[in-house]
Amino acid sequence: MYTPNSQNQAHPQASLAQPSKWQPFKDAFHDYAKWLVSISWKLFAAISFVAMMAGAMLLIPQVTVLLILTSIVIKASYKQQIQAEEKATAATYLAEAEQLKRQLVEARMATMQAQVEPHFLFNTLASIDHLIETDPPRASLMQKSLIALLRATLPAMRESSSSPVRYFGQELAVIRPYLDIQKMRMEDRLQILWDVPDGLKTAEMPNMMVLSLVENAFKHGLEPKAEGGSLVLRAEVVHGKLVMTVKDSGVGYYPAEANVVTEASGSGFGLKNIRERLALIYGDQASLSIRALEPFEGSGTLAQITVPYKVVPVEAP
Numbered sequence: 175m176y177t178p179n180s181q182n183q184a185h186p187q188a189s190l191a192q193p194s195k196w197q198p199f200k201d202a203f204h205d206y207a208k209w210l211v212s213i214s215w216k217l218f219a220a221i222s223f224v225a226m227m228a229g230a231m232l233l234i235p236q237v238t239v240l241l242i243l244t245s246i247v248i249k250a251s252y253k254q255q256i257q258a259e260e261k262a263t264a265a266t267y268l269a270e271a272e273q274l275k276r277q278l279v280e281a282r283m284a285t286m287q288a289q290v291e292p293h294f295l296f297n298t299l300a301s302i303d304h305l306i307e308t309d310p311p312r313a314s315l316m317q318k319s320l321i322a323l324l325r326a327t328l329p330a331m332r333e334s335s336s337s338p339v340r341y342f343g344q345e346l347a348v349i350r351p352y353l354d355i356q357k358m359r360m361e362d363r364l365q366i367l368w369d370v371p372d373g374l375k376t377a378e379m380p381n382m383m384v385l386s387l388v389e390n391a392f393k394h395g396l397e398p399k400a401e402g403g404s405l406v407l408r409a410e411v412v413h414g415k416l417v418m419t420v421k422d423s424g425v426g427y428y429p430a431e432a433n434v435v436t437e438a439s440g441s442g443f444g445l446k447n448i449r450e451r452l453a454l455i456y457g458d459q460a461s462l463s464i465r466a467l468e469p470f471e472g473s474g475t476l477a478q479i480t481v482p483y484k485v486v487p488v489e490a491p
Contacts, residue, residue: 210249211256218249298355316358322351341486342409342416343375345384349407352385356392363402370409377409377416378484380455383448387420387477390445395424395475403474415459416483423474426466448479456481 210218222242229238298320305313326347357364388405396403403423410417445462452460464477 207248207252208256210245211253215249218245297359301359312358316355319351319354319358323348323355326351340379340381341375342370342377342379345379345381346370346375348382349385349388352388353405360396360402364396365404367404367406370407374409374411374416376486378486379416379418379481380451383451383479384418384420386445386448387418387479390477391420391422391424391475395422395426397424399424411483412480414483415480418479419476420478421467421474421476423467423472426473426475452479452481 213221222245225238225242226235229235298316302313302316302320305316326344353366357366384407388407391405396405405423406419406421408419408421410419445464448462452462460479460481462477462479464475467474467476
């Protein structure tokens with residue numbers, strides 16, 4: 175049977191959703207407290223003096239004095255609470271801004287990562303086409319290296335929410351076929367030295383960063399140099415941090431190019447983006463450095479990425 179209370183019983187949450195009749199008064203009190211906290215004591219004293227004069231003229235001095243005393247108590251007691259609320263609001267806005275910045279940088283990286291650099295890809299395909307006629311075995315090796323490179327990069331392209339960090343072995347799976355192709359293209363003009371211990375392949379490393387430095391070494395160092403040169407990749411743990419070094423003996427490093435190299439390239443995403451991503455992921459615990467080699471070191475460029483040394487869980491690889 176339907177009863178007067180059946181509607182309330184059927185919808186118990188409806189009454190809970192209704193705002194309290196005292197809510198407008200609470201909001202007004204809270205706004206008044208915030209206003210009191212925001213003004214200085216000097217201004218408060220001036221307003222109180224004017225209020226007392228007005229109260230005397232209206233013959234309500236006791237009410238005015240009570241209001242002033244109450245306001246003093248509110249101003250003194252609510253100051254810390256209001257400041258805490260303002261700090262919490264500011265912290266929330268800051269966190270949201272940092273999250274948006276992180277999403278922007280990662281989206282920019284994902285967009286560039288999803289593009290296979292046309293210049294490199296077309297040159298590789300042209301080299302394969304040429305070698306098919308002149309040196310079929312080398313053409314087959316270059317084709318296999320290109321397949322390995324695409325096989326290592328395409329899964330990351332398909333991931334809609336890929337992590338900005340993965341293990342170092344994944345980075346090497348992309349870098350190695352890239353270097354194999356460059357070696358077949360430049361032949362004796364290129365010497366490659368690997369100094370990466372197997373034990374560091376499970377270390378944590380932000381994706382695509384080391385490859386970007388390797389690309390820079392070729393585009394702005396080795397390829398412009400007629401006689402070619404050497405490329406050294408070294409990974410080591412120094413004072414609890416993983417240091418990845420990319421060193422080339424190319425034409426050298428020019429500071430004016432620091433923020434523009436590979437900024438618009440395919441899978442490379444620029445030195446500026448590397449620094450932004452390192453700051454977002456590790457704060458001041460990571461860094462990117464790049465410099466020209468000293469005269470006693472020879473010509474070329476040395477670039478290093480330093481991140482906290484962390485081992486990825488065994489099940490991840």
